[in-house]
Amino acid sequence: MNQVSTLSIDLAKNVFQLLAVDKHGKPCFSRRVNRQKLKETIQNMPPCKVVMEACGCAHYWGRMCIKAGHKAHLVPAQHVTPFVRGNKNDKNDCLAIYEASQRPYIRFVPVKSESQQAVLLLHRMRERLVKARTACLNQTRSFLLEFGIETPKSYRAFYSHIQTLLDQQLQPVILLLIHETCAELRAFERQLRQLDSLFRDTNQRSQAAEIMQSLPGVGPIIASAFSASIDKGQAFNSAKEFGVWLGLTPKQYASADKSVLSHITKRGDRYLRKQLIHGARTVVTHAHKKDDDLNRWISSLKERIGINKTIVATAHRLARLMWILLQKNEPYQPQYTQSGATQCIKG
Structure with a gap:
């Protein structure tokens, strides 16, 4: 021994x-x-x-x-x-x-504490609820189409529309279906609100989560998931390593003088990457309303390469900013160049 x-x-x-x-x-x-x-x-x-x-x-x-x-x-x-x-x-x-x-370049997975695993468990529960809600919505929409009843695709519009169907003269089976669907959706919403409240409470006790929430597009859910997964990013030596770990960098194929960059690698945690891209989509959508350096960069990038690639590029930049701020232990502050500041004063 x-x-x-x-x-x-x-x-x-x-x-x-x-x-x-x-x-x-x-x-x-x-x-x-x-x-x-x-x-x-x-x-x-x-x-x-x-x-x-x-x-x-x-x-x-x-x-x-x-x-x-x-x-x-x-x-x-x-x-x-x-x-x-x-x-x-x-x-x-x-x-x-x-x-x-024994390999010299192996990056080990940090051992998570019980509190970190508990928060990630809540995220898995939330993901399951969202999938179940989507399945319920899609099944009801397909059933109603069998009777010639068309419903909107978005969740809020769908929920409002099926409630109006309760006042119409429909078959009893269809009315029963709508009643059960409304009850299920209300139950899903109640559970999701409860989990979101728990995320906000845990973020108040985490300094890393508070720093992440200062970034644009990073809300309580994203901040909670990342703080429970990476803590303060001590497992990574640079912001570039963090972006690579998330799978937000281009996939490379190189041989001799030939080097080809294709789509992103999609390595790492799929849930974290998905949530960050959702947050980046919100930032890109509202980028034209602000005049700081980040949003002007997003607007110019959107004109050159389109919205989808811009969303992924923005998610990558947010990930790098996230790691940098965690290492500096300070919240995000929008940066303005001289021209941007002048325009803000004129506005």
Whole structure:
């Protein structure tokens, strides 16, 4: 036990594979244990480096390892797969996790606290509610079309329109459908308002969330999701790395003298990227109403490359600004050039 330098764990629900390696890279032991035995092993083993794949319950075991005095490192799953040799089994997976953790340029996943995971759980709940609300709306719209009743596409207009249908002479089944749909939508709205209120409360206790909310297009939901996921951005060395992690940079294909940039890579967390692009869409829509440097840049970019590419470029710039402000620990302040300031004074 005292010779163990690195402990590699292949996580599962009930049975876990362990691989202990000394400082020279030689295996000390390899065994399968259950959940209770794994807890005892972590608590009784002298402090060492514990590596695991970033998967389900990895943050829980990471917190337990840190509490026991170990250094916990979570390896992204996509970096472990290339090191799997031979057949797919727990022993080979455990060895692949160890080998991936030894690479010099691997960026480990920071172990999240219980409060961070609780906030992210609320975001997953909200995402499920939004999807269920959209499914209910689309199904009702398709049912009504079967009877020649056309409804608007937007949610607010749809809800107002089906309420007016209750006063018309329709078949009892259709009226029942509309009543049930209205009741479901009201329930969804009540749950979403409750979650949004929780997000605002948690943001008041987070300095990082308050800094993010000072950015244009970043509201309570976006600030809550990013503060719970990246905290203050300490896992990234630069704003460029943060943008790459979000998948907002162009995908490159280069060979010899040929280099081609295509669409964005869409790496990283899909939910964070989607929320930031939604926020950027709002900024781009209202950019013509303001005269600071950011909005004038957005307006000129929109004229050159169109609105969709401008929205993605704005999301990338907001992400970089977000990381910079978190490192400086100060809120966003709109910047004005001399010409922009002069125009504001004249206005």
